[in-house]
Amino acid sequence: MNRPLVLVLVVALAAATLAGCDSAPASAAPTGTRVPEPTPVTSRYELGTVVWYEGLVLHFDRATAILDDRGGPVEVVVRVQNDALEPVDLRAPIRLLVAGQLIEPTRESRVATVPAGGQVGAVMRYELQGISSVADAVVQVGLEPQHLALVPLTPAAGDPVVFEPVEFDLRGTGTAGDLRINLRHGVLRWDLPDWSQQLASDLQALTLTYNVTYLGEFAGGFAFTGDNVYLRLPDDSIVNPRRDGHSQSVELIGAKKTKDGLFSRFEIPAGMTGKFALFVKNGETKTAIVFTVPE
Numbered sequence: 001m002n003r004p005l006v007l008v009l010v011v012a013l014a015a016a017t018l019a020g021c022d023s024a025p026a027s028a029a030p031t032g033t034r035v036p037e038p039t040p041v042t043s044r045y046e047l048g049t050v051v052w053y054e055g056l057v058l059h060f061d062r063a064t065a066i067l068d069d070r071g072g073p074v075e076v077v078v079r080v081q082n083d084a085l086e087p088v089d090l091r092a093p094i095r096l097l098v099a100g101q102l103i104e105p106t107r108e109s110r111v112a113t114v115p116a117g118g119q120v121g122a123v124m125r126y127e128l129q130g131i132s133s134v135a136d137a138v139v140q141v142g143l144e145p146q147h148l149a150l151v152p153l154t155p156a157a158g159d160p161v162v163f164e165p166v167e168f169d170l171r172g173t174g175t176a177g178d179l180r181i182n183l184r185h186g187v188l189r190w191d192l193p194d195w196s197q198q199l200a201s202d203l204q205a206l207t208l209t210y211n212v213t214y215l216g217e218f219a220g221g222f223a224f225t226g227d228n229v230y231l232r233l234p235d236d237s238i239v240n241p242r243r244d245g246h247s248q249s250v251e252l253i254g255a256k257k258t259k260d261g262l263f264s265r266f267e268i269p270a271g272m273t274g275k276f277a278l279f280v281k282n283g284e285t286k287t288a289i290v291f292t293v294p295e
Contacts, residue, residue, distance in 0.1 A: 038068035038069050038070060039068065040066045040067060040068045040072055041066070041067055041068065042064065042065070042066050043064070043065045043066075043067070043134070044062065044063070044064050044065075045062060045063040045064075045065075045134075045153045045154065046061075046062050047060040047061060047062055047063060047076075047139075047151060047153070048060075048061070049151045049160050049162065050162060050164070051141055051149040051151065051160075051162045051163065052162060052163045052164055052165060052189075052190075052191065053090070053092060053141050053142065053149050053163065053191060053198060054088075054090060054091060054092060054191055054193075054196045054197060054198050055082075055084060055088065055191055055192070055193030055194070055195075055196050055197075056080055056081065056082055056088060056090055056114060056196075057080070057081040057082075057083065058078055058079075058080050058081075058090075058141065058149075059078065059079040059080075059081065060076065060077075060078050060139060060151045061077045061078065061079065062076075062077050063075065063076045063077070063134075063137075063139075063153050065134045065137075067128065067131070067132050067133065067134070068132060069130075069132050070129070070130065070132075071127070071128035071129045071130050071131050071132070072127075072128060073125055073126065073127055073128070074096060074098075074125070074126045074128060074134055074137070075123050075124065075125050075126075076094070076096070076123070076124045076126075076139055077121070077122075077123055078094065078111070078121070078122050078123075078124060079119050079120070079121045079122075080111050080114050080119055080120055080121075080122065081114070081118075081119040082114035082115065082116060082117065082118060082119065083117065084116060084117075084193065084194075085116050085117070086116050087113050087114060087115050087116055088113070088114050088116075088196050089111075089113050089114070089196070090111045090114070091196065092141050092142040092143060092146075092198065093105075093141075093142070093143060094111070094124050094139060094140075094141050095139075095140050096124075096126045096134075096137055096138075096139060096140070097137065097138045097139075097140050098128065098131055098134050098136065098137035098138075099131050099133075099136065101131070102140070103126045103127075103128065104126075105124045105125060105126055106125045106126070106127060108125070109122070109123065109124045109125045109126075110122065124139075134153055135153075135154055135156055135157070136154075136156060136157050137152070137153045137154075137157060138150050138151065138152045138153070138157050138158065139151040139152075139153070142198055144201070145200050145201055146198040146199065146200055146201060147161075147163060147190045147191075147198055147199060147200075147201050147270075148161070148201070149161055149162060149163060163189070163190040163191065165187055165188065165189045166187065166188040166294070167185070167186070167187045168185070168186050168187075168293075168294055169184070169185055169186075170183045170184060170185055170186050170208070170291050171183065171184075172278075172289035172290065172291055173289065174278070174279075174280040174287040174288060174289040175215075175280065175287060176228075176280040176281055176282035176283075176285040176286050176287050177282040177283060177285045178214060178215040178216035178222070178282065179212070179213075179214065179215070179222065179224070179228060179280060179282040180212070180213040180215055180280075181210045181211070181212055181213075181229070181278070181280045181289065182210055182211040182212075182213075183208065183210045183278060183289050183291060184209050184210055184211060184261075185208070185209040186206065186207065186208050186209070186291070186293065187206075187207050187209075188204055188205070188206055188293065189204065189205045189207070190204050190205070190270075191205075192205060192246075194246045195244070195246065199267070199270075201270065202269065202270050203267050203268070203269065203270055204267075204268060204269070204270045204271070204272070205242075205265055205266070205267055205268075206231070206265070206266045206267075206268050206276075206293065207247075207263055207264070207265040207266075208231075208263060208264050208265075208266075208278055209261060209262070209263045210262055210263070210264075210278075211258055211259065211260045211261070211262070212224055212251070212253060212258065212259050212262050213253070213257070213258040213259075214253040214254065214255060214256070214257055214258075215256065216255060216256075217255045217256065218255055219255060221252045221253050221254045221255060221257070222252070222253045223250075223251075223252055224249070224250065224251045224252070224253055224259070224262070225248070225250050226240065226241040226243070226248035226250070226264065227281070228280065228281050228282060229241065229264050229278060229279060229280060229281065230278075230279050230281065231264075231266045231268075231276060231277070231278055231279070232276065232277040232279060232288065233268060233269075233272065233276060234272065234273075234274040234275050234276065239266045239267065239268060240266075241264040241265060241266055242265050242266065242267055246265075247264065247265035247266075248263075248264050248265070249262035249263050249264070264278075272293070273292075273293045273294060273295045274292065274293065275290060275291075275292055276290070276291055276292070276293055277289060277290045277291070278291065
């Protein structure tokens with residue numbers, strides 16, 4: 001093959017190769033659509049609510065929620081006060097009721113043992129799933145069938161239920177034979193502080209304080225017990241003092257002597273108010289001291 005023909009073939013082959021390269025499709029770098037992450041909204045609620053429960057005083061200070069459409073954490077700051085003479089543990093759970101769901105606190109959220117005459121602080125943390133608002137949320141203390149305390153985060157969630165004790169002064173005297181009782185004071189509660197226990201939701205505790213005088217002259221005195229008193233309710237039913245070893249004063253009262261500050265604790269139906277009567281009983285003799293429990 002002569003030299004000019006070879007050059008022609010080389011040039012033709014190169015041109016064909018370049019043409020093939022020009023016709024190949026250009027490769028495109030993949031592109032994706034960026035979806036913005038939800039922006040959590042931080043909401044703070046000043047609670048300032050005090051609850052009386054199991055003989056303890058629970059101060060609910062504030063709550064903070066950091067939520068987006070997927071949910072997020074809610075933290076509730078609480079201080080627990082113990083006025084008793086012994087350390088006490090809060091046995092009732094503190095849960096969050098929101099969007100019809102009862103949310104348990106995280107495992108790390110707990111209230112430590114409260115020392116006698118002291119208080120402890122705690123942060124209760126709740127992890128919400130698929131809940132973006134706590135406008136209807138309520139902190140719930142306790143378990144059914146006991147009374148349940150309620151601390152709403154906002155007024156839209158309803159009224160708080162705190163079980164603050166109701167104290168009232170009383171006046172009245174009853175004498176049965178040589179036994180006289182002067183009624184002094186009453187208090188309604190929904191717990192038994194000395195047992196660190198909340199009462200069932202259909203009950204409340206009425207404690208009456210009085211002075212007892214033995215008018216007789218027997219040197220051995222008068223053995224005053226729960227058998228010497230009972231309570232008549234507004235519906236005319238009769239209730240005796242609780243027989244638990246904590247709810248009734250037992251005293252030996254000397255001749256012509258008075259014991260001040262004795263008491264009887266009765267369980268009565270929840271919500272009951274009106275005209276009651278404390279009966280003083282001495283043998284076959286009895287008399288009534290009528291008094292009113294306020295609404």
